[in-house]
Amino acid sequence: MIPVRLVDQARPEIGFSVDGQAVTARQGDTLLAAILAAGLGRVRTSEFGDGPRAGFCWMGACQDCWLVVEGLGARRACSTLAEPGMKVIRR
């Protein structure tokens, strides 16, 4: 799944990292949008063998997009904006 940016593509680019890999996003992207739009395909992996996950509800309810941001700790990708220089660790 790669979401398609439909509007507001002129927002300034920002850079952050996911598992050490450099990712470019747009200012105002949530981590969920940024990670998926960058083609990374998942924000976490099911602990119980069900493979990659990328959330479901996009509104902080389903709890299926938790990841770790260095210095901030556990965060929901859908409710956390990507910030320049963020270091994201997927689990």
Added chain:
Amino acid sequence: MKADVLIIGGGGAGVSAALHLAKRGTRVVLLERGLIGGQASGVNHGGVRQQGRHPAEIPLAIRSRRLWSNIQELCGADVEFDPCGHLKLARNAEQEADLLRWNEMAKGYGLETTMFGRNAIRADYPYFGEAVIAGSLLADDGSANPRLLAPALARMARAAGATLLENHKVEAIEAGFRVLANGQEFTAPILLNTAGFWGGAIAAQFGEPVPVEALNPNMLVTEPLPFFCPVNVGVVGGDVYLRQISRGNVIFGGGRGESDPSLPRSRPLPEPGFLAMQKAVEIIPRLEGALIIRSWTGIDGGMPDALPVMGWSRTTPGLLHAFGFSGHGFMLGPAVGEILSELVLDGRTDIPLEAFDIARFNGQDGPEPDVWKTRLE
């Protein structure tokens, strides 16, 4: 409905008694006010632990642990029993001395422990923080899933011919015994009181009140974390205890929640939860920042000396008590049920029960319990 033995209370002890009695051909009816294993037996920490027990409980715990080796066969199901060891931690010199004293005492009962000092413990268990200065491992202790045990025993009891009735709240009891529940009458010459906290009310009705209080263990669980902690962890003082299940969740507890046993309803509380979190992070610093996803409690019967009431009534022939396990009865339940079946059918058991005598609370002058020893022929 007529039976040989009536059991009030469908926790681990009650359903195990039903199973063991039914296996030996006894007509058993068990009445449970809610669902089988719905209170203390189903909501506890799941420790299968001999370590740290009062000397009076050790023979019972040892017999229980033997029984746990065949628990899958007894339950006819996997109840996630894992003999992973129980490591009890000391956080200061005084606590370390406590561990050594207990180990010395337990050796007399044949229980072997391994002591780890300040350096050794971090070599073997690198995840412990600086707060931990020593630990004592009882290697064949372990844990199981409390949500599964009593219902599994209940299935086996039913298969063995016992009648287990859920949502049957007892409305009246008369000596003899006649019990009214859900508008239906049940009679039997023997009555087993395995009603946990509510066992106190039954005892009181037969003239032997005991100072039982509702004990609500405050339990929390984290999200699944990468597996790191293969051993059950306790501390001297018991203010926090934790274990990581193979799925990764760390289950821990400490302090008490609140309850209204008349409803019955119980709920965990935030403050003891915060305290347990703090203490858990002190002994295992890597837990900091983990997510707490759930909490729970239930209602157990707590006695002032933290020992159960177990044995024949001092006032009423045919009444046999086993309640008030004070937050550490989960692992004992299966064996307690077996012992109750022996008391009923054989008139004896090989486990000393004197310390659990109900008479310790009301100093009755009544006859020795043996007088009431009733054998079903």
Added chain:
Amino acid sequence: MSVVVVGAGPAGVRAVERLVEAGIRPIWIEESPDGGGRVFQKPPPGFSRDAKALYGADASRAAAIHATVARLRAQVDWRPGTLVWNLRPGPRLLNTQGPDGTKAEVAYDRVILCTGAMDRALPIPGWTKPGVTGLGAAQIALKAQGLAIGRQVALCGTGPLLLLLAWQLTKAGAPPALVLESAGWARTLRAAPGLAWNPVGALRGLAWRAALRRRGVRIRTGALPLRVEGTDKVEALVWRDARGEHRTEVDGVAIGYGLKPETQLADLAGVPFSFDGLQRLWLPERDRAGRTAVPGVYLAGDGASIGGSVVAELAGTRAALAVIEDAGGHVDPLETDMIHRRLWLEARFRAALERAFPYPAEHAAAMPDETLLCRCEAITAGELRGTDAPEVNRGKAFTRIGMGRCQGRVCGPAGAEVLAAARGCDIRDVGRLRGQMPVKPVVMA
């Protein structure tokens, strides 16, 4: 008097507005960084689309809500980014977690819970793959992030949101590849007289449908998704309608069959629940003013019962009036009468909508054994069916369904359908999952 309002969607905004007018300075707690709720969620700073583009026909209402939030923030104790994770009705306390993880305790004399709603899921095999989202989720992706969830997207659901989203995506230049409406035409027509209680709302639905057809969007009625295929991502959706089984290659699937109230705090408060046969959900009981049986606890908006944003605004105002009245303040009976009349009218329309676009309960009940019913714990429908659990909390105890991070808020209703069918009993008889703190994960510190 300490008054707390939880939630800053349409219900919370109108409640706070009314409290402030009455001279009360409530504590206003909202989990997201800003007000508006999910329905009027604002994009983060940097996005340029105006209200008209974002909210269509509701643009003026959205703008009014946003303006009201902006105006009220200075007049209340505004606590955004803050989760209420526990409520204790005895001592009347809320437990919160702030944006930096700080825990706090908030005392209330009266609290209005405006906790909103989420997508009601229909688990199908493959629904946990990246690329499958809720229907509301796909709308938020568009509204707040300017995204389509894929290049070729299938929308599966029922009711107004389905066609609205299809239309919004189409207008944004990403028409969905496939729209599956579970309700059949016959059912919709039977409910048509009731839909006339809100002719504007009913006509909007018809207009979207016509517009989508003109643009060539493939809409199938009486159609249900069967499974999502693909390895680690969405490759195709298998679905069925009256004509049989079909397979459509897509890279995104959105699934949502109506909404489900976020009732966890009402549950912790001890508010009695009853089963609503029309919504097919357990709902907290309240009077038409939003009062509950629990002293000091009031409910408003979709968090109490799904009614939509218009109802939420009315109910928020009404609950605030109830708080004012119960505290001995003066309330104009003409105003409360007027609100009750409007709520009654809206309820008629809502009932017709529920009849026209019901949750596909039988489809949920019949989900294949291998379906991962519980996303969090990865537990299948077959595992739940395999137990002898008489009700859902037992099912949870035996299988871990609903025991994970989301606490069953996603799989709960579908799980109840599966269990009721397996037991051969009425859905009411399997009960509902009991709530326990924390209602959402909190950080251990």
